[in-house]
Amino acid sequence: MHFQFDDRLNSFRQEVRDFVAANLPAHIVNRQRHKSFAPDDLHTAEWQAILHKNGWSVPGWPLEYGGTGWSPLQQFVFNDECAAADAPVFPWGPRDMVGPIIYTFGSDYLKETFLPMIREGRHYWCQGFSEPGSGSDLASLRTTAVRQGDSYIVNGQKIWTSGAAVAKWGFFLVKTDTSGKPQQGISFLIIDMSTPGISVRPIQQMDGDDHLCEVFLDNVAVPVEHLVGEEGKGWTYAKDLLDHERTGSSYIFWNKRELAKAREIASSETIDGIAVIDSEPFRSRLARIEAQLTALEWSVLRMLADEQTPWHPSALASCLKVRGAQLQQSITDLQMQAMGRKSLRFIAPQQMADFPVSTLWPDYLVGKTSVALITRAATIYGGTLQIQRTIIAKMAFGV
Numbered sequence: 001m002h003f004q005f006d007d008r009l010n011s012f013r014q015e016v017r018d019f020v021a022a023n024l025p026a027h028i029v030n031r032q033r034h035k036s037f038a039p040d041d042l043h044t045a046e047w048q049a050i051l052h053k054n055g056w057s058v059p060g061w062p063l064e065y066g067g068t069g070w071s072p073l074q075q076f077v078f079n080d081e082c083a084a085a086d087a088p089v090f091p092w093g094p095r096d097m098v099g100p101i102i103y104t105f106g107s108d109y110l111k112e113t114f115l116p117m118i119r120e121g122r123h124y125w126c127q128g129f130s131e132p133g134s135g136s137d138l139a140s141l142r143t144t145a146v147r148q149g150d151s152y153i154v155n156g157q158k159i160w161t162s163g164a165a166v167a168k169w170g171f172f173l174v175k176t177d178t179s180g181k182p183q184q185g186i187s188f189l190i191i192d193m194s195t196p197g198i199s200v201r202p203i204q205q206m207d208g209d210d211h212l213c214e215v216f217l218d219n220v221a222v223p224v225e226h227l228v229g230e231e232g233k234g235w236t237y238a239k240d241l242l243d244h245e246r247t248g249s250s251y252i253f254w255n256k257r258e259l260a261k262a263r264e265i266a267s268s269e270t271i272d273g274i275a276v277i278d279s280e281p282f283r284s285r286l287a288r289i290e291a292q293l294t295a296l297e298w299s300v301l302r303m304l305a306d307e308q309t310p311w312h313p314s315a316l317a318s319c320l321k322v323r324g325a326q327l328q329q330s331i332t333d334l335q336m337q338a339m340g341r342k343s344l345r346f347i348a349p350q351q352m353a354d355f356p357v358s359t360l361w362p363d364y365l366v367g368k369t370s371v372a373l374i375t376r377a378a379t380i381y382g383g384t385l386q387i388q389r390t391i392i393a394k395m396a397f398g399v
């Protein structure tokens with residue numbers, strides 16, 4: 001296959017590049033370069049508001065809900081350019097997950113209430129799916145929602161809820177019926193995180209951050225209007241979310257950006273007087289990873305270009321997730337290799353913004369060790385690699 005962007009896409013890329021160069025504030029770029037992996041809600045919201053003014057904040061949504069009408073390849077180019085310029089990587093939750101679920105299955109009330117705030121990036125959202133004992137086997141979740149008058153009364157516990165401590169809204173899977181098959185009684189609720197009865201406990205992570213949380217729900221009253229779609233259909237909607245994550249799960253833009261940074265580090269750092277980029281073992285590892293990333297990018301582009309494939313979409317999504325997660329780890333490992341002994345110095349996320357950069361500690365080194373540690377989780381979140389391989393075996397090979 002010979003893949004090339006045509007003139008139209010190339011001039012679109014230039015338009016996006018010019019817009020980003022003119023409108024992405026320097027303080028946001030600076031912060032992106034000195035931060036850990038966790039989404040930065042304030043700067044993300046600021047960037048989202050800038051994009052919103054230009055009509056670009058929810059590119060993939062249908063036109064009637066504020067989308068751009070761009071083709072999948074245009075959206076790819078847009079995300080590619082934003083990431084390359086160090087724009088905040090969006091928390092996927094609102095834009096790519098709950099937003100599409102609301103405009104596809106939600107009531108007019110939900111559309112009118114939530115779609116504008118998501119478009120404008122007004123609030124941070126969290127995803128309350130996993131529970132202690134219900135991660136890979138999500139259908140076994142035990143948080144209940146019992147209808148009482150105009151409310152659901154929610155009781156239970158969620159865990160690993162990213163950003164729950166700063167989220168204004170959350171989308172949750174709860175059990176509204178425990179009598180049938182596990183998948184059948186699951187419903188999809190939008191919950192205001194400041195509702196009485198919710199308590200959030202951050203979990204200390206090995207990268208020094210604590211954006212993952214436990215969420216306890218104790219007699220939390222949720223208005224019935226906040227049920228998305230039909231009661232008991234939450235499992236179907238949650239599976240639909242995965243389709244929206246299909247190409248995002250490859251982390252392609254993040255991987256490209258971080259590989260470019262690995263090159264930058266290796267070109268500047270020396271070991272025993274030799275630039276790391278000139279050392280043979282480093283170069284061959286870099287070449288191997290670059291080839292894998294290019295192959296992944298082309299696979300994503302082939303999907304977006306709608307090239308016919310006999311594979312089931314879930315199997316393709318799982319393939320992208322496996323490769324994307326492995327590359328996140330090998331690219332951050334490569335950065336550690338390029339940093340040599342300096343990678344042993346751990347700078348906590350709280351110290352990154354004010355870290356005194358110097359010739360010895362240039363800004364491209366700040367935060368890298370922390371990010372390398374948190375990317376160990378890339379093969380767990382969004383579904384572990386073992387689970388993805390089982391999906392590939394079933395859906396692609398019928399095993």
Ligand SMILES: Cc1cc2nc3c(=O)[nH]c(=O)nc-3n(C[C@H](O)[C@H](O)[C@H](O)COP(=O)(O)OP(=O)(O)OC[C@H]3O[C@@H](n4cnc5c(N)ncnc54)[C@H](O)[C@@H]3O)c2cc1C
Binds near residue numbers: 137
């Ligand atoms: C950084 C991070 C962020 C996260 N963010 C969120 C979030 O915002 N919201 C949310 O709801 N969840 C979130 N999660 C949770 C995540 O979805 C779960 O951790 C994941 O689904 C795995 O579930 P588990 O941790 O319960 O592990 P388990 O399901 O207990 O798995 C433990 C091990 O057993 C293996 N295993 C389990 N079942 C099988 C099987 N059938 N076949 C083969 N091997 C199997 C797994 O692959 C894994 O190696 C996050 C997790 C991490 C690490």
